[in-house]
Amino acid sequence: MGGNAKWPDALHNYVKRAFARCKGAADQSITQNSLKELITNAIMTNSLWTKNWTAEPLPVLVGDTPAAAMQTKMGMGGPMPGAAGHKFASSPSSSSLQPNQTFIPFKEPSSKKNKTNKRKHDGFEIQEADVQRKNQRRQRFHMTQQELKSLVTPEVDTKKLQVLTQDGDLDLAAMVIKGTSQTVEKEYLRLTSPPHPSTVRPEPVLRKALELVKSKWKKGDHDYIYACSQLKSIRQDCTVQHIKNDFTVSVYETHARVALESGDINEFNQCQTQLHELYEKLIPGEAIEFLAYRILYCVYVSLQAKKGDSNAGQLGMYNVLGMVTPRLRTDPAIAHALAVRQAVAMNDYHRFFKLYVGAPNMAGYLMDVMVPAIRLSALRAMCKAYRPTLPVQYIRDELKLEGKAGKAFIRQAGLAFVKGDKTRVDTKTSNIVWALSNESSLI
Known part of the structure; x- marks a missing residue:
């Protein structure tokens, strides 16, 4: 490649x-x-x-000569700085001499033949043993x-x-690392160094691991912490082996869906960001379905940004809308997501909750995280539009408030009841809160 x-x-x-x-x-x-x-x-x-x-x-x-090899290792192409004019002795005894000292051998030469075996080098005498040691040093390179x-x-x-x-x-x-591990289940651990192939699972084993996680999740055998850890470890093994195919898409789609079911929007966003890159490589998957989720996610970020007086999410929304072609607008999931965006932009809570009830695929999970902000905004609008009182049942029907969760919302939202009548809200004295105490935010 x-x-x-x-x-x-x-x-x-x-x-x-x-x-x-x-x-x-x-x-x-x-x-x-x-x-x-x-x-x-x-x-x-x-x-x-x-x-x-x-x-x-x-x-x-x-x-390469020893000097050239040393220069190459040091990243130099020429002579060493300051080397000119200096002479280096090779024998240990000569290395300790001062410039004005004369070299005196420990033993006098015994014959003329030994004299011929001596060589002159830069004013110093070098024995044959020294030459051999130099050759040995050269062989190291x-x-x-x-x-x-x-x-x-x-x-x-x-x-x-x-x-x-x-x-x-x-x-x-x-x-690329080629994994050799045959362990199907593996907990996720953040890498701090390059992994060894024996700790990385090849694609056939990863496929078994994915099916095992999906099976256990459907049966309810394990909680989200287990499923998230297993799926992140599968993603990690795919990453270090550069696996980018339909299986990789399936891993991220599965993790995104599991995260949505568990309300983990941050993990969902990580998955859908990677899916966007994989879909751009024309790898087959549920690209249209996740494009609809991406539109809804941008709506959610925009809602969160309004609380902090921020423009976060606007650029992301513009980029996503630029991907929606006229043909894609006819898809039910895309059409639903665009309708939700319009309802939120126009503060049309009535239309929003109608779309909420009929959300396709897993869009309802993304709308779940928008609902608290939409409900509070709707209550503020109701208290301004309806005076002096408003039936509690009307609020329940409009905002889809049901069961204990509905009662808890009414209690925390800041509504004031008519004195002696718990079935009607005093819209004039009600003071709607801007956020619920248990509500999380991305901003």
């Missing part, structure tokens, strides 16, 4: 510079393996776009391909990694 948009330009230039230094197959092999390790670690640590690739040292090749492979982090299966595609582009798919 190519495309410069997926990789920093500096990284592309770094790869080109690395391969430009190669003089043969051995150099190319070393460079290939070094780049595998480097880019994989950058992906795992989320530093692919933040890393300074221009200053990153190039891989050390077989033909001549790492074989097998040694380079052993340096690659164990979290990634390097056998299947390929840094470049046939077109010369970096291959992100080759860097």
Whole structure:
């Protein structure tokens, strides 16, 4: 999978510079393996776009001298600063000499043959043993391909990694973790480091995990905390393996629905945001249904923003409405969501509650979180429009107040009853609250 948009330009230039230094197959092999390790670690640590690739040292090749290798590791292309005019001794004894001191060997040469084996280097005598030690030091930089492979982090299966595609582009798919865990149920834990493949479940196991969660949720065997943890762990395993297909869509749709049933609007919003990106990739799913939910969510955010005198939600609503084509407006779910938006914008509580009763799919759960604000707004309008009294039953019918929840709302809303008559509300003395004590807000 190519495309410069997926990789920093500096990284592309770094790869080109690395391969430009190669003089043969051995150099190319070393460079290939070094780049595998480097880019994989950058992906795992989320530093692919933040890393300074221009200053990153190039891989050390077989033909590099110790000095060149050290300069490459330090990111330098020329001589070390301040190195000119200085001479370095190789033997331990000579390294402690002052400039005005003369080197005196511990043992006099025994023959003329030994003299021929001595060499002059920058004014210091170096024995054959010293030369051998220098050669050994030089060999430290001549790492074989097998040694380079052993340096690659164990979290990634390097056998299947390929840094470049046939077109010369970096291959992100080759860097993806391939899970090996066969554990179906797994609690969600926030990642603080790259996961090991043994802790990540492959897609076939994830499909079993999703079906298990759905089955237990329908039977009521576990609560929302369990279901949310399991679904988030499935989402996490999909993310680290870059799984983006119809199964991924199914995971997020399932989690969104479970969150709606449980009143977890924040978790629902996370899911529907990811679904929007997946639908844009033309991955099949219930795109129209969730577009309707997105319209309703923007209505809810706008209602919350009004309490704090904020314009939050307006931009989101404009973006969503721009996605609604004339053909989509004929869909029942979209038409219902647009009607709800209009009713809220016009403070038409009568129409809102008619739409509330006939909400399609799971739209009723999203309207549930709007209902308290709509009811309070409706009561304020009623108290201004109807004087001096208003029947309690009329309020119940208009605002769909039923059972204990309806009685609790009337008690908390700030309504004042006519003295000696609990069936009628004194609209003049009523002081409607702006929010219920148990009502949550996003703003």
